[in-house]
Amino acid sequence: MNEYIGIDFHKQTSYITRMDRDGNILEQLKVRNRPEELGEFLSNHVDGSRIAIEATGNWYYFYELIEEKQPDVVLSHPLKTRAIASARIKTDKIDSATIAHLLRTNLLPAAYIPPRDVRDVKEILRYRASLVSLRVAIKNKVRSILSKNGIVLNYTDIFGKKAMVYLKDLEMRSCYRWEMDGYVKLAETLSFSHR
Secondary structure: OOEEEEEEEOOOEEEEEEEEOOOOEEEEEEEEOOHHHHHHHHHHHOOOEEEEEEOOOOHHHHHHHHHHHOOEEEEEOOOOOHHHHOOOOOOHHHHHHHHHHHHHOOOOOEEOOOOHHHHHHHHHHHHHHHHHHHHHHHHHHHHHHHHHOOOOOOOOOOOOHHHHHHHHHOOOOHHHHHHHHHHHHHHHHHHHHOO
């Protein structure tokens, strides 16, 4: 391997350290996480380099910029990378150099990088889980409104067809009716989109 590249990746910018096999820093720079800047840097340094980035929430974007070049990328497990987490002095520059050094010495704890089709399925599953979570939250809000009005719902599925008709026709004070109408509309939307 010719170079080791450590990237401290954030939402807007990244700090990059290029290091040779002996641990000498060749370059340190800050780039904006835009395809024209980050993508250009990565395109020029993918061949003959190992690249490491922490597994933050937006690593997909970084990886997919260069994925077609089949890069040698190590995804650093953030909780296991104690050298960065426990450093007394923390700067993006120091963190990127530490990542590069740990990569160079094979001491960087790696996380799994799933193939794109697996990442896509996981994304859809996360989406569905978030819709289910929203639906449960809305059910709880509807139950709260019913409870505030002393209404007992005799339906097993609070968002079933018959229950929804019942909820739409309930008479209650305008503030509760306004809330109920909003939650019922949200429930109808979520029922359609999560199937």
